[in-house]
Amino acid sequence: MTAFALDPEDVAWCAELRTLTAAQLRPLAEKGEPGRINRPLVAALGELGLLRRLFPEGGTVRALDLCLLRESLAQECTEAETALALQGLGAYPVLQSGTDAQRARWLPEVTAGRAVAAFALSEPGAGSDAAALTLAAEPDRTGAGDGWRLTGEKCWISNAPEADFATVFARTGEAPGARGVTAFLVPADRPGLSGEHLDMLSPHPIGTLVLDGVPVTRADVLGAPGHGFGVAMRTLNLFRPSVGAFAVGMARAALDAALAHAATRTAFGGPLKDLQSVSHRLADLATRIEAARLLVYAAAAAYDAGAPDIAKRAAMAKLLATETAQEAVDAAVQIHGARALRRGHLLEHLYREVRAPRIYEGATEVQRTIIARELYR
Numbered sequence: 476m477t478a479f480a481l482d483p484e485d486v487a488w489c490a491e492l493r494t495l496t497a498a499q500l501r502p503l504a505e506k507g508e509p510g511r512i513n514r515p516l517v518a519a520l521g522e523l524g525l526l527r528r529l530f531p532e533g534g535t536v537r538a539l540d541l542c543l544l545r546e547s548l549a550q551e552c553t554e555a556e557t558a559l560a561l562q563g564l565g566a567y568p569v570l571q572s573g574t575d576a577q578r579a580r581w582l583p584e585v586t587a588g589r590a591v592a593a594f595a596l597s598e599p600g601a602g603s604d605a606a607a608l609t610l611a612a613e614p615d616r617t618g619a620g621d622g623w624r625l626t627g628e629k630c631w632i633s634n635a636p637e638a639d640f641a642t643v644f645a646r647t648g649e650a651p652g653a654r655g656v657t658a659f660l661v662p663a664d665r666p667g668l669s670g671e672h673l674d675m676l677s678p679h680p681i682g683t684l685v686l687d688g689v690p691v692t693r694a695d696v697l698g699a700p701g702h703g704f705g706v707a708m709r710t711l712n713l714f715r716p717s718v719g720a721f722a723v724g725m726a727r728a729a730l731d732a733a734l735a736h737a738a739t740r741t742a743f744g745g746p747l748k749d750l751q752s753v754s755h756r757l758a759d760l761a762t763r764i765e766a767a768r769l770l771v772y773a774a775a776a777a778y779d780a781g782a783p784d785i786a787k788r789a790a791m792a793k794l795l796a797t798e799t800a801q802e803a804v805d806a807a808v809q810i811h812g813a814r815a816l817r818r819g820h821l822l823e824h825l826y827r828e829v830r831a832p833r834i835y836e837g838a839t840e841v842q843r844t845i846i847a848r849e850l851y852r
């Protein structure tokens with residue numbers, strides 16, 4: 476990738492991904508139960524090799540690949556995009572910080588689309604301020620005596636409570652705040668683990684995880700005790716630009732729909748696109764989406780190059796892309812008129828889907844705080 480354009484191979488790959496998504500993934504997404512994990516869809520992501528591309532065998536994850544996957548899938552099917560992204564978010568801590576045994580147990584299953592992963596950081600009392608989490612890991616004196624019992628609640632956890640395993644961040648208390656947190660890999664069959672589904676504006680497999688004395692041992696720790704917050708932050712550093720890519724994909728889908736509609740819908744003796752207020756709105760949107768797209772690619776390329784200013788770039792990319800996508804979808808609805816609000820219309824779907832990315836993985840305001848902090852560093 477140069478500063479301003481993708482390599483021809485990446486452009487061709489994106490076109491291929493869109494075709495594949497429309498032909499093979501969208502039909503599976505349409506058959507899924509809203510708000511529940513769609514296992515046939517996750518399995519297809521594995522069979523088509525898309526999860527493998529996310530986590531290449533023996534190699535490091537390429538942030539740009541993650542972004543291109545998310546943008547291309549989102550253009551055709553947001554459910555497929557989300558299923559792919561959640562596998563990545565839930566399993567990346569294992570790839571990044573897991574032992575050989577943890578990786579061997581879970582990563583082949585995740586990349587084949589047979590095991591579903593979750594990333595459990597947020598709590599009812601700790602969202603943006605994740606370091607305030609209170610889920611307790613108390614030393615367990617029973618058994619071999621090298622373990623903990625996890626007690627507390629996680630909230631807004633994608634793929635919970637059905638996921639096959641979750642990375643759970645808990646307070647082991649080595650130090651106050653972020654330095655007293657440990658990441659644990661908790662398989663779904665551990666005693667004391669339960670949870671319930673949460674019904675959201677846009678159907679999304681999401682729920683709570685309730686831990687009532689769940690036993691974990693040293694073998695379940697991801698990384699080192701007391702270093703779990705770093706596991707979470709390194710995961711979010713990789714994923715933040717890609718949330719922007721998801722948003723760009725939705726924005727491009729909305730713009731394409733608006734362009735097509737404005738070219739064919741007639742009013743006052745001509746197509747809508749001949750009204751200057753409509754065509755200028757489309758021109759502004761296309762410009763802003765292009766700017767967001769390039770900022771996302773630049774942040775991903777900076778991550779892949781190990782650039783020192785990735786925190787600022789990732790925050791800028793997520794901020795601009797998610798806010799632009801909201802604006803693009805809203806404008807596309809306006810250009811369509813009433814038909815866009817009819818249940819089942821693409822834009823009715825996108826109007827609901829586009830809202831959450833401005834909140835999760837760091838709300839817009841949190842991204843501004845990160846950018847400002849980096850500007851004064």
Ligand SMILES: Cc1cc2nc3c(=O)[nH]c(=O)nc-3n(C[C@H](O)[C@H](O)[C@H](O)COP(=O)(O)OP(=O)(O)OC[C@H]3O[C@@H](n4cnc5c(N)ncnc54)[C@H](O)[C@@H]3O)c2cc1C
Binds near residue numbers: 594634835838840
């Ligand atoms: C669809 C969806 C999926 C999710 N999936 C997951 C998941 O898989 N795993 C997981 O752990 N979590 C997940 N979350 C939770 C998400 O990460 C939190 O919602 C997010 O961190 C914000 O926390 P909160 O909702 O508690 O809002 P709060 O922290 O209460 O913040 C509310 C608002 O206050 C403002 N605010 C907060 N802090 C600041 C600040 N420093 N400066 C300025 N303004 C501020 C912002 O406007 C913010 O939106 C998901 C959320 C959604 C909606």
